[in-house]
Amino acid sequence: MSNSDELDIIVVGAGLSGLSCGYELAKAGLQVAILERGDMAGTKNLSGGKLYLEPVHEFCDDFLKDAPFERPVVSESIILTDESSSVSCRLDCREDSGFPNSVTVLMNPLVKHLAKKVSEKGALILPQQKVDELIWKNGKVIGVKIGSEVLNARVIVLADGVLSFLAQETGLRPEHLTRLYGLGIKEIIQLDSAIIEDRFNLPSGLGASRMFVGKITQGLPGGGFIYTNSNSLSIGIVVHLEAIQDWKSDKEIWELLEAFKSRPDVAPLLSGGKTVEYGAHLIPEGGFKNLPKPGIPGLLLVGDAAGFVLNTGSTLRGMDLALVSGVLAAKSIKEAAKKNFSSEVCLNHYQQVLKKNFIINQMKRYKKASDLLALQRLYNRYPHRMVRLTQEMFMVNSEGKSTSFGKMVRKFIFKVFGWRGLRDIWRLIRLGS
Ligand SMILES: Cc1cc2nc3c(=O)[nH]c(=O)nc-3n(C[C@H](O)[C@H](O)[C@H](O)COP(=O)(O)OP(=O)(O)OC[C@H]3O[C@@H](n4cnc5c(N)ncnc54)[C@H](O)[C@@H]3O)c2cc1C
Numbered sequence: 001m002s003n004s005d006e007l008d009i010i011v012v013g014a015g016l017s018g019l020s021c022g023y024e025l026a027k028a029g030l031q032v033a034i035l036e037r038g039d040m041a042g043t044k045n046l047s048g049g050k051l052y053l054e055p056v057h058e059f060c061d062d063f064l065k066d067a068p069f070e071r072p073v074v075s076e077s078i079i080l081t082d083e084s085s086s087v088s089c090r091l092d093c094r095e096d097s098g099f100p101n102s103v104t105v106l107m108n109p110l111v112k113h114l115a116k117k118v119s120e121k122g123a124l125i126l127p128q129q130k131v132d133e134l135i136w137k138n139g140k141v142i143g144v145k146i147g148s149e150v151l152n153a154r155v156i157v158l159a160d161g162v163l164s165f166l167a168q169e170t171g172l173r174p175e176h177l178t179r180l181y182g183l184g185i186k187e188i189i190q191l192d193s194a195i196i197e198d199r200f201n202l203p204s205g206l207g208a209s210r211m212f213v214g215k216i217t218q219g220l221p222g223g224g225f226i227y228t229n230s231n232s233l234s235i236g237i238v239v240h241l242e243a244i245q246d247w248k249s250d251k252e253i254w255e256l257l258e259a260f261k262s263r264p265d266v267a268p269l270l271s272g273g274k275t276v277e278y279g280a281h282l283i284p285e286g287g288f289k290n291l292p293k294p295g296i297p298g299l300l301l302v303g304d305a306a307g308f309v310l311n312t313g314s315t316l317r318g319m320d321l322a323l324v325s326g327v328l329a330a331k332s333i334k335e336a337a338k339k340n341f342s343s344e345v346c347l348n349h350y351q352q353v354l355k356k357n358f359i360i361n362q363m364k365r366y367k368k369a370s371d372l373l374a375l376q377r378l379y380n381r382y383p384h385r386m387v388r389l390t391q392e393m394f395m396v397n398s399e400g401k402s403t404s405f406g407k408m409v410r411k412f413i414f415k416v417f418g419w420r421g422l423r424d425i426w427r428l429i430r431l432g433s
Contacts, residue, residue: 007031008341009333010144010153012131012166014041016319017303018159019114020326023063026121028334033153034123035146037130041115044161045107046281047319048186049227049234050209054101055320055358059327063117068109070229071207072100075200078314079265081214082387086265092201104207104227104234105319106188108277134166134299140343141170141298154341155333156299159326162282164305172292172301178241180286182222182311185257186236188229189273196228199269211314214383216260220247221374224260226269233270235261238283238316240374254280283318284309288360288367297343300329300350308359312366312432313373321359328353365432372427382424385416 009025011018014036025032038044050073056064077090093100115125135143135150143152144166158166162181167173174180200208212224222239237257244253261270284307291307294300302308303322310317329350336346354360372378389411396402403411417425 005152007033007151007153008337009033009155009157010035010151011157011159012144013159013161013303013305014038014115014125014127015045015111015159015161015303015322016114017305017308017322017326018157019111019118020060020063020323021157021159021302021330022118022123022125022326023114023121024327024330025333026118026123028330028337029122030334030337032123033151034118034125035129035131035144035151036125036127038127040112040127041125042108042111045111046184046186046279047105047107048184048225048236048238048316049104049106049229050102050225050316051105052102052315052317052320055317056323059324063114063323063327066113067105068113069103069105070227071104071202071205073102073104073209073227074100074206075202075208077208077210079210079212080383080386081212081216081263081265082384083215084264085387085391086212086214087383087387087390100206102209104209104229106229106232106234131160131166134169139297141296154298155336155346157302157326157329157333158299158305159302159322160305162284162304164301167292167301167305170296170299172296173305173307174290174292178245180284180290180307181241182238182283182285183241183244183253183280184236184238184283185254185280186234186278187257187261187275188277189233189235189270190231190276191233191270191273193231195272196231196233200228202228212260214379214387216263217256217379218247218249218251219376219380220244221376221379223379224257226266232276233273235266235270240285241282243374243376283311283316285311285370287311287370288363289370291360291363294350294354295347297347300332300346302326302329308363310363310366310369311373312369313428324357325354325359328357328359362432368427369431372424372431375424377421378424382417382421389416 008031011034074093131144207228210226220243224237227234302325308321332350
């Protein structure tokens with residue numbers, strides 16, 4: 001510690017971003033306190049549960065060693081849904097195919113485990129400590145206030161999640177506009193592991209991811225997911241918040257999850273299971289164009305608080321970005337510590353490493369994704385027509401005739417999509433290129 005009443009670093013929030021940052025700092029011998037408003041680490045964090053490992057490899061290998069992952073994902077599907085029928089595109093990977101590059105996780109045990117690792121490295125994790133405001137001096141953040149108590153530090157890291165009222169207080173984040181968020185609702189359904197493997201056609205210990213698009217969100221931009229855990233399934237939907245606001249329906253949004261669970265192509269997968277957890281949480285979906293500056297003198301933003309979530313339509317990534325941004329912030333603080341915790345060094349270094357590593361690069365590559373994924377026709381017209389066309393393909397009429405392949409292709413091009421649809425496909429293909 002630099003002087004008797006000042007810590008080196010205060011991290012606000014013990015989610016994945018706050019913990020990876022705290023681990024890296026404590027490992028370097030710096031004095032870190034992680035303040036968490038929840039009763040204990042892991043009680044306030046919610047995720048769908050598919051963690052992409054490849055991007056975090058280089059940064060978090062040691063931190064994630066022995067982490068309680070649920071199942072490596074070897075079976076991936078995208079499922080287009082109509083009222084009660086669906087069309088699937090499924091990839092089943094063999095052991096020698098280089099997969100899996102993702103694993104399923106449950107937030108509570110994962111965060112608890114990681115918090116223990118961070119404590120063992122010497123960081124102080126203080127639960128039931130809700131930071132109410134920041135302390136400023138000469139335009140620099142120098143501490144935090146919890147009730148009437150003041151804690152000072154050389155650097156404050158805001159890892160306080162999607163709504164980060166503290167980042168809003170600094171002016172870095174704008175007001176909470178509905179167009180910048182998605183809403184996720186999720187359940188964990190307990191099921192025997194052998195039943196899961198049987199129903200999802202999985203080898204022992206391996207896992208599946210099923211993404212659903214179409215009728216399940218009643219045409220609203222968003223989708224659904226099912227991930228297999230060791231002894232449970234994670235099932236949920238994510239819907240764009242602005243679309244919910246404009247939704248003309250007498251239904252409540254949670255009813256979409258109930259309807260999803262009772263679909264004829266989903267209910268048999270869940271049958272006999274018991275709901276053991278239910279939660280709802282916002283997701284930052286503003287994308288690259290709405291990223292805030294990642295800090296100001298004395299303060300850095302990481303994870304959801306910095307808007308680091310990437311939705312490409314086929315992948316939703318926030319956990320890997322949270323873990324890596326925490327590590328990059330810690331690296332920048334270590335660099336600044338060599339120069340008496342210079343705010344300038346700290347912020348410049350953080351901006352540089354964010355650009356140099358994949359976070360900003362990838363968010364920039366997908367900068368058009370949020371506008372494209374907001375188009376309602378991706379969720380109503382195309383899935384509906386694809387299901388109808390596929391039904392037709394497998395049908396034989398009373399004269400014993402089925403639709404010819406040539407006719408199917410013509411219908412696919414002109415009826416299912418049309419010219420505008422083909423342009424949409426082209427834009428989807430070009431996303432990220
Ligand atoms: C339904 C849903 C599905 C998702 N699916 C996926 C997925 O499959 N794959 C993926 O990679 N990502 C997914 N995400 C996104 C991912 O979960 C998040 O991006 C990631 O977990 C964010 O981590 P974080 O540490 O930044 O924030 P959080 O986990 O939100 O942690 C913030 C912490 O700060 C604490 N806090 C807040 N305010 C204060 C305060 N004032 N004082 C003290 N403590 C405070 C909170 O209690 C919390 O513990 C999903 C998200 C949702 C909601």
